[in-house]
Amino acid sequence: MVTKKVTVVNEQGVHMRPAGIIAKVVKEHPECEVTLIANGKEAKAKAPMQIMAACMKQGCEVEIVCNGADEQAVVDEIAALFESGFDE
Amino acid sequence: MRITDLLNVESIKLNATPKNKQEAIDELIDLQVKxxxxxxxxxxKEGILARETVSTTAVGExxxxxxxxxxxxxAPSLAAITVPNGVDYExxxxxxxxLLFMIAAPNDGDVHLEVLSRLMTMLMDEDFKNKLLSAKDKNEFLKIIDDTEKAKYPDETKAVVENDGRIRVLAVTACPTGIAxxxxxxxxxxxxGKKLGITVKAETNGSGGAKNVLTKEEIEACDGIIIAADKTVxxxxxxxxxxxxxxxxxxxxxxxxxIERIEKGDAPVYHHTGAKAADESTEGESFGRKxxxxxxNGVSNMLPFTVAGGIxxxxxxxxxxxxxxxxxxxxxxxxxxxxxxxxxxxxAFSFMIPVLAGYIGKSIADRPGFLVGLVGGFLATTGSTFANLAGEVPSGFLGALLAGFAGGYLMLGVEKLCDHMPKSLNGIKPVLIYPLVGLGMIAVLMCAVNPFMGMINVxxxxxxxxxGNTSKIVLGCILGGMMAIDMGGPFNKAAYVFxxxxxxxxxxxxxxxxxxxGMVPPIAIALSTTFFKNRWTDEERKNGAVNYIMGLSFITEGAIPYAASDPIRVIPSCMVGAAVAGGLSMxxxxxxxxxxxxxxxxAVVGNWPLYVLSLAIGSLVSMVMLTLLKKKRTDA
Structure with a gap:
């Protein structure tokens, strides 16, 4: 299991589009279970609804937890999404 | 922000039968308009369609x-339709x-993300979703949402219920300069207060007098009052x-x-004791702070005389x-x-020192202290002594400080002593006894100390x-630096009073x-936000321009938000620039x-071209230091 902490940088926070992007990336790695922890809530990252339910605003700290095949690569890929501000 | 605050009956349609995504969107928009x-x-509609072309908003399930x-x-609002037979929303x-909810959000604010989060949290509950789909009418639909929301967010519903529009917490704010x-x-x-869902009204006792004044009714109805003030109110x-x-x-x-302390009832009940302002200060307030x-209080009342007279x-x-x-x-x-x-x-200048002493006395002992301080301050300007009542050497500023403080505290003592007098004399105490005794005491005191204070002053x-020139430059550096240490706090004020x-x-x-x-810090920050944008956050950059005005108007406080967010880098940078400017000016x-x-x-500065030069050099020094010390931000 690997974890990584990131901060939400884009102004709009993790709204529907970023949540969809994250879920899409996670679904490309079915062998790796990805969980996002923010605001004391856990979200299965393959479910955009759960991601949105965690209400990650700009400046919010998010812990990415990956468990399974290619976990390091997956955690880096998702962290990069957060750091790029989902290209917003 | 509760879902049920955003969604009303007119904007709900049950058992809709849109044939496709376009029809579903049109129905929802009609409901929003209603x-x-x-x-x-x-x-x-354009906004909604533009959003759909980026990616579908049908999140699944x-x-x-x-x-x-x-x-x-x-204003933010919601519309909802249920489509029991389903519609292909890609x-x-x-x-x-x-189940389709349409969110309308204004461009500013982050209500949008909160509503989204809340809807998702509730909709993840399969049971809730099914109840909504089988709701018999619109009111039941709303009630299901309301019940679930109350269950999931109990704290908040309570706050909302309690918030009956009444102003619950009042505040009075005041600082000596009354500008920032x-x-x-x-x-x-x-x-x-807004964040806590508690309505707060704050009265500002600024330099232009009290604004947004609290009314008697508001004070009666409120839960408590916060006095955040560095002068008496x-x-x-x-x-x-x-x-x-x-x-x-x-x-x-x-x-x-x-605010939370007031709401918890964790604040002492205040009893006004009449004239004794000094005795009623904050519990645990240190003597130095008093x-x-x-x-x-004296300085802020003296300033207008100094400003107008000086100009x-x-x-x-x-x-x-x-x-x-x-x-x-x-x-x-x-x-x-x-x-x-x-x-x-x-x-106007000649009032300066008496007014200073008078208002110090008034701050300590309320109205009885005013006469004592004012006359004491005047005696400081005449320099009267027992040997020569017409005055010799004025004891000036120092004498006035002594007159204000000693007079104020003496007056408090006199009031205490008078407590033992017969009650029948109460009526004449403030109009006859206090002034008479006070005047006598301050006159004796000032005549006794004036010769010594005068010597010190001279x-x-x-x-x-x-x-010598060198020491003066050092003094200028120190004073300039002090102005930038805390930007309106005690160091700044000490230098300023000096x-x-x-x-x-x-x-x-x-x-x-x-x-x-005092002018360098805001200007330096404004320059840095203009020329080195990547050192600052969006918000800081946006407000940067205001600091040009703040700096040029000698409102050092403008720099505070910047210093507060990164004190270790910002304050030394400001201090060095301010010290350089102060030294050069000297x-x-x-x-x-x-x-x-x-x-x-x-226009009235002596040697102003070089003064402007000093300001420019000091500001540039600060700006360069800020640029060197602060890290580049990655998001810029």
Missing amino acids: GGKIADREAY GIAIPHAKSDAVK AMDGEPST HTYMAAEALENA DMARFDGKRVIRTKVSDGIKIPKEL LYKHLM FIALAFLIDTIAGAPQDSSFGTYTALAAFFKNIGGY GVSNFLNNM GTAAIASSGYDIMAAVMIG AFKCTLMAPHGGIFVF
Whole structure:
């Protein structure tokens, strides 16, 4: 299991589009279970609804937890999404 | 923000049968328009469609949340339809959508993300979803949402129920200068209240008098009052209410805690005791802080005299310079116009020291202390002694401080002693006994100390006037630096009071160094946000331009938000630049007779071109240091 902490940088926070992007990336790695922890809530990252339910605003700290095949690569890929501000 | 606050019956349609995504969107938009929060239907629809082309808003599991942030939206609102047979909304998981919520959000604010999060949290509950789909009518649909929301967010519903529009927490904010801190604290308190769902009203006792004044009804109805003030405020009206008294900076730094303390009932009930202002200060307030508060009360009342008088006198010199008057003792009164300004300014100046002492006395002992301080201060300017009542050497600023403080505390003592007098005399105490005894005491005191204070005062003036150039430059550096350490706090005020005191004993170069030190920090920050954008956050950059105005108007407080967010880098940078500017101003022998005004008094600054140069150099130094010390931000 690997974890990584990131901060939400884009102004709009993790709204529907970023949540969809994250879920899409996670679904490309079915062998790796990805969980996002923010605001004391856990979200299965393959479910955009759960991601949105965690209400990650700009400046919010998010812990990415990956468990399974290619976990390091997956955690880096998702962290990069957060750091790029989902290209917003 | 609750879902049921955003969604009303007109904006719900059950058992809809749209044939496709387009029809579903049209139905939802019609419902939004019925809700009345959409200013421009077409513009809003454009936003919704634009959002759909980026990616579908059908998040799967039968849920779709089309949404748009748009200027066409007046206030956040929701619309909902249920489609029992499902509609193809191009969902992420390919399933038909049965439950559709449409969000309309204005362009500003982050209500949008909160609503989205809340909807998702509730819709993840399969049971909730099924109940909504089988709701018999619109009211039941709303009730299901309301019940679930209350269950999932119990704290908040309680707060909303309690918030009956009543103003629950009142605040009074005041700082000695009354330009920046007063308003920053008021805003911080009101914003913190908004976040907590508690209506807060803050009265600002600024330099322009009290604004947004609390009414008697509001005080009666409120849960408690927060006094965030560094000077005395009118307290009699809060008798019997819960009151927290604290520094103005706490209003800026910990507004949430203060409001929560009031709401928890964790504040003592205040009992007004009449004249004894000093006895009723904040519990646990240190003696030093009390002294500071009294001093600042005096200084803030003295400033208008200093400012107006100083500018008048400076104008007189300016007029005579233009008229080409000879540089002798008549300079400043050579032309009739100059003489007018010089004399009137001089009269205003002569009130400075008595007013300072008077308001220190008033701050300590309320009205009885005013006479004692005022007359004591006047005696300090005449320099009366027992040997020579007409006066010899004025004891000036120092004598006035002594008169104010000693007079105030003596008066408190007199009041205590008078407690033992027969009750029948109560009526004549404030009109006869206090003034009479007080006047006698302060007269004896001042005549006794004036010779000594006078010597000290003359000594200090001589010392400053005879100071070598090098030491003067050092003094300028220190004062300039002090202005930038805490930007409106005790260090800044100490340097500032020293500067105004120096005016009173004609050390005009000192005030010049002090003012320039206070102007550098905001200007440097403004320059840095303009030329080195990548060192600052969006918000900081946006507000950067305001700091040009703040700096040029000598409102050092403008730099506070920047210093607060990164003190280790920002404060030293500001201090160094301010010290350089202060030193240069001294080296160039710039003078200033007005203790405030920034660029608006530059016309009366002695040697102003070099003063401007000093300001520019100091600001550039600070800006370069800021640029070197602060890291580049990656998101810029």
